[in-house]
Structure formats: C-alpha cells, structure tokens
Amino acid sequence: MAIGVKVLKRPTAQTNYLRATLKGLALTFSHMFRPKVTMQYPEQRATDDWAIASRWRGTHRMLTDEQGRAKCVACGLCPQICPANCIKLVPGEDENGNRYPLIYEIDEFRCVFCGYCQEVCPEEAIHVGVHYENAEYSRDRFVYDLERLCAQTHPVSTLWDPADPRGE
Amino acid sequence: MFFLLASIVKIVVVFTVLMVSVAMLTLAERRICAFMQDRLGPNRVGPFGLLQPAADGLKNIFKEETYPAQADFWLFVLAPAVSFIPALLTFAVIPFASPLPTPWGQVPMVVADLPIGFLYILAIGSLGVYGIVLAGWSSNNKYALLGGLRASAQMISYEIAMGMSAVAVLLLAGNVTLSDVIARQSTSLATWNVFPLFLAFFVFLVAAFAETNRLPFDLPEAEGELIAGYHTEYSSMKFSMFYIAEYSNMVTASALMVTLFFGGWDIPFTSWDNVGPFTIWKTLATLAAFAVKTGFFLFFFIWVRWTLPRFRYDQLMALGWKVMLPTAILYVTLTATAVWLLHTVLGWPYGTNFALALTGLNVVLAGVLFWVLDDGRIIAGTGEPRRAA
Numbered sequence: 001m002a003i004g005v006k007v008l009k010r011p012t013a014q015t016n017y018l019r020a021t022l023k024g025l026a027l028t029f030s031h032m033f034r035p036k037v038t039m040q041y042p043e044q045r046a047t048d049d050w051a052i053a054s055r056w057r058g059t060h061r062m063l064t065d066e067q068g069r070a071k072c073v074a075c076g077l078c079p080q081i082c083p084a085n086c087i088k089l090v091p092g093e094d095e096n097g098n099r100y101p102l103i104y105e106i107d108e109f110r111c112v113f114c115g116y117c118q119e120v121c122p123e124e125a126i127h128v129g130v131h132y133e134n135a136e137y138s139r140d141r142f143v144y145d146l147e148r149l150c151a152q153t154h155p156v157s158t159l160w161d162p163a164d165p166r167g168e
Numbered sequence: 169m170f171f172l173l174a175s176i177v178k179i180v181v182v183f184t185v186l187m188v189s190v191a192m193l194t195l196a197e198r199r200i201c202a203f204m205q206d207r208l209g210p211n212r213v214g215p216f217g218l219l220q221p222a223a224d225g226l227k228n229i230f231k232e233e234t235y236p237a238q239a240d241f242w243l244f245v246l247a248p249a250v251s252f253i254p255a256l257l258t259f260a261v262i263p264f265a266s267p268l269p270t271p272w273g274q275v276p277m278v279v280a281d282l283p284i285g286f287l288y289i290l291a292i293g294s295l296g297v298y299g300i301v302l303a304g305w306s307s308n309n310k311y312a313l314l315g316g317l318r319a320s321a322q323m324i325s326y327e328i329a330m331g332m333s334a335v336a337v338l339l340l341a342g343n344v345t346l347s348d349v350i351a352r353q354s355t356s357l358a359t360w361n362v363f364p365l366f367l368a369f370f371v372f373l374v375a376a377f378a379e380t381n382r383l384p385f386d387l388p389e390a391e392g393e394l395i396a397g398y399h400t401e402y403s404s405m406k407f408s409m410f411y412i413a414e415y416s417n418m419v420t421a422s423a424l425m426v427t428l429f430f431g432g433w434d435i436p437f438t439s440w441d442n443v444g445p446f447t448i449w450k451t452l453a454t455l456a457a458f459a460v461k462t463g464f465f466l467f468f469f470i471w472v473r474w475t476l477p478r479f480r481y482d483q484l485m486a487l488g489w490k491v492m493l494p495t496a497i498l499y500v501t502l503t504a505t506a507v508w509l510l511h512t513v514l515g516w517p518y519g520t521n522f523a524l525a526l527t528g529l530n531v532v533l534a535g536v537l538f539w540v541l542d543d544g545r546i547i548a549g550t551g552e553p554r555r556a557a
Contacts, residue, residue: 018538018541021475021476024475024476025471025472025475027475028204028471028474028475029204029471031203031204031205031206032200032203032204034206035206036203036206036207036208037206037207038202038207038208040208
C-alpha cells in the first residue's frame with residue numbers, strides 16, 4: 001500500500017470472502033421471513049415485550065379525595081423543591097382553617113420531570129404520571145392548571161425506591 | 169407510417185412502464201431492506217405503502233431548489249438531465265417479448281431493433297457517468313468532486329471488464345443485435361448463455377453492480393466519507409432525477425443480464441414461444457417471463473445491497489484491474505479457442521451439445537477462479553505478496 005495503510009495478516013478462514021458473501025446473502029434472505037419487531041404505533045401502543053415502565057416520570061397528575069377535591073393542602077413544599085421552578089402555588093384558607101390551593105399551575109415545558117414534587121408531597125397529592133402523549137396545538141396549553149391536573153386519568157409513577165432499586 | 173405510429177406507442181408504453189417500475193423499486197428497496205432488518209418499512213401510504221413513491225415524488229417537487237453560490241449554474245442544472253436521459257435511452261434496444269402480430273403486420277416488441285444493439289448499449293451506458301462527473305464538478309464542493317472522480321474511475325475500470333465479458337456472448341451469437349442473441353439462446357435451457365458462458369456472466373454481474381453504482385460499489389456516494397458524494401449539493405427534483413437515473417440503470421442492467429445470459433423473453437423448457445405463428449398470448453406470456461427474470465435480478469440488486477459492506481477504494485480498483493479484467497481477457501481467449509475448436513475443427517452446429525461442452529469448460533474455469541478468489545489474497549492483501557509466516 002502506497003499510503004501506508006496497515007494490512008493485517010488474517011488467516012484464510014477470515015478472508016475467504018466469496019463464501020462469506022454467500023453466507024451473508026443466505027442470512028439476510030432468512031431474515032426476510034422472521035417475525036418483525038416493528039410496533040405499529042398509533043394502533044398498537046404496547047407489545048408483549050415492550051410496555052412503558054411503571055417508574056416512568058411523565059406529565060403530572062393531582063390525586064383527589066372522595067369529594068373530588070384536590071388532596072393538596074398548599075403546604076408549599078413542591079414549589080420549594082422544584083429545581084426548574086415550574087410550579088406556581090397561591091395558598092388559600094377556608095373558614096375551618098384548612099389550607100387549599102387557590103392557584104396551582106405546572107408549566108410542563110419548564111418541568112424537568114425529576115419527580116421531586118411527588119417525593120416531597122406529604123399528602124401524596126401531586127404525582128408525575130406514566131404518560132407520554134402530550135401533543136397540543138398551542139404553547140399555553142402546556143401550563144396545566146389545577147382542574148386539568150385533577151382531570152388526568154393516567155397511572156402515576158411509582159418512582160425509584162431506594163429500598164428496592166431494581167423495581168422488584 | 170405504421171412503423172412510426174407503432175414506435176411512438178412503444179416508446180410511450182415502455183417509458184411509462186419503466187418510470188412506474190422505478191417508482192415501485194424505490195418502495196421495494198425500502199421494504200425489502202426493512203424486512204431484512206426485521207422491520208416493516210413504509211406501509212402507511214396506500215395499501216402496503218404502494219402510494220409511498222407518489223408521496224415522495226410530490227414532496228420532492230414541492231421542496232426548495234438550492235443552488236450553491238459558487239456552482240457552475242448551467243452545468244449544475246444540466247447534470248441531472250445528463251445522467252437521467254442515458255439511463256432511459258439504454259432500454260430502447262432491449263427486446264422484451266416475442267413479436268406482436270397486428271392486422272398491419274408484425275411488430276417486434278423492442279423500441280428500436282437496432283442492428284448494432286449491444287454496441288449502442290455500451291455507448292449510451294457509459295454516457296451516464298458524464299452526468300455524475302458534471303454534477304460533482306459543477307457543485308464546487310470537494311465531496312461532490314471526489315464522488316464524481318470516483319464514479320468516473322470506477323466506470324472506466326469496470327466498463328472494460330463488462331465489455332470483454334460480453335464479447336464472449338457476441339462470439340456465440342455471431343452478431344451484436346440483441347434479438348439475435350436471444351434467438352441463439354432459445355434452443356433449450358442449456359443454451360441459455362449463463363451455462364456455456366458462466367464466467368462471463370459472473371464478470372458481467374460484478375461489473376453491472378459497479379456500473380450502476382450500487383453497493384458494494386457505491387463509492388461515488390459513500391456517505392460515511394463523502395456526505396452524499398456527487399449529489400451532495402442537489403435538492404428537490406434534481407436530486408430525485410439522480411435517484412431515478414440510478415434505479416433505471418438498475419432496471420436496464422437487470423434487463424441486459426436477462427437478455428444476454430438468461431434467454432431474454434424465452435420461456436424455459438418449451439420452444440413453442442420462439443416459433444411462429446405469433447399470437448398476442450405468446451407476446452403476453454413471453455413478456456411475463458421477461459418481467460419475472462428481470463424482477464429477480466432487481467431483487468438480487470437490492471438483496472446484495474443490504475447484505476454486503478462497501479469496498480475500500482483500493483480494494484475496488486484491485487478487484488477491477490487485477491481480477492475482473494484479466495479474468496475477462498483470459499476468458500475471451502479461452503472461449504474463442506473453444507468455439508474455434510468445436511465449430512471450425514470439429515464442425516459442430518450450435519446447439520445443446522455445443523453449449524454443454526462449453527458448460528463443462530466453464531465449470532473447470534469457475535472452479536479455478538473461485539478457488540483463487542475465495543482465499544482473499546487479492547483483495548485483503550491489496551497486492552502485497554503474502555509472506556510466509
């Protein structure tokens with residue numbers, strides 16, 4: 001080689017490319033008739049060996065109590081811990097002295113889906129959800145207000161449990 | 169007058185069929201590739217994704233055309249046409265069915281039954297590289313230029329081997345008219361040139377891959393090193409033209425291999441199809457035979473593409489000049505000697521026995537060639553003699 005490419009001395013068994021070509025052709029041909037792994041997405045959202053993980057952290061969901069009110073007590077821990085500063089909370093108080101959120105908004109564009117809000121919540125009210133289909137027609141639709149957070153129905157994330165690191 | 173009318177009808181029909189099959193080929197390529205990779209491929213647009221080529225075409229028409237600031241404008245515009253037109257022209261001399269009888273006379277099922285058939289193909293076929301070189305040069309882009317240069321070097325290297333291997337076919341046919349080449353092969357299955365001239369077929373097959381710039385010889389557009397090679401700077405329909413040219417070259421190369429080595433439109437095991445009186449059914453049956461054979465080679469092109477990795481450039485040149493060319497020249501010499509022995513000295517007429525004798529010679533020669541080739545000393549070592557360890 002003129003330009004000094006290093007040429008390896010390989011044993012004949014590795015350089016008999018004629019046989020290797022035929023072998024390769026046979027292999028690709030046999031692959032044409034094997035089962036396909038493609039998941040046909042909009043119709044088919046999970047397969048036997050692929051489903052979204054229960055630890056997935058997606059768009060939020062606010063759990064509600066028996067009366068359909070948000071479980072949130074407006075303690076202010078989630079806006080405090082949120083690293084992306086995406087939770088807006090204005091607390092209110094009713095005549096019995098119970099705190100509740102007057103305004104509770106999460107900007108899903110700003111959110112980094114760390115799941116700290118769920119971890120820190122003492123009432124197990126706010127959760128990150130196991131959900132990934134979030135398309136909207138306008139940007140302001142991505143600020144989820146309290147009503148919308150309560151109306152979400154997707155399952156909530158189990159998060160990572162340090163006592164059970166592998167999720168067993 | 170009738171000749172003119174028939175020719176126009178044939179041109180329109182062949183052009184349409186060619187363009188539709190090119191469109192279908194782009195889909196077939198993607199779907200077969202997907203299947204070989206355990207995927208499904210594009211299957212959303214229309215039934216089985218059959219309208220995908222139409223969608224692609226529409227997209228390409230509506231895309232913006234970009235012109236590089238430093239490009240040679242006229243050559244830049246000319247290049248796609250120069251590569252597109254020869255790709256379509258070549259098909260004109262390939263006979264695709266037995267003659268069709270009409271009330272006004274018998275119409276040969278070939279656009280132009282040129283007496284110089286094969287020479288025409290060699291001439292027009294090598295024009296296609298001008299489009300690629302012009303595209304590479306006029307883009308004023310180093311990657312495009314390198315791609316164009318590679319294409320021209322590759323084309324020159326393999327054109328010789330291709331021509332040489334075809335000489336053996338012309339020796340047997342005694343003529344360069346493609347309909348005569350087919351007529352020679354229609355005696356029996358053994359006279360299909362692939363058997364008496366197997367090595368010529370092998371060389372021709374490899375050269376055809378190189379000529380159509382298909383993998384493993386697609387160095388002009390090797391995306392790992394040259395972005396997209398000669399068509400790096402092209403967009404929209406101009407880019408599409410290069411694509412269409414590549415696929416029509418593929419169709420022509422497949423049709424040519426069928427014509428030269430697989431009896432053209434001849435239906436194997438029967439001889440009712442090559443003798444008169446010709447009917448429309450015979451025309452349709454032979455057309456189907458031709459389509460099936462061509463289709464197989466098109467599948468083979470795609471199959472090989474998704475199997476083999478790309479050659480390194482020096483390996484490509486080594487294969488062309490050190491293996492294919494000497495093989496082709498030696499083979500023509502041996503075949504000519506054998507034909508002279510059988511025909512002139514022994515006085516055999518051309519037929520099944522003649523072909524079988526040549527087949528025997530080919531089996532021996534193929535054994536020797538493949539034994540040498542199989543021990544990758546020529547490609548892997550790139551010419552350095554193997555030292556004893």
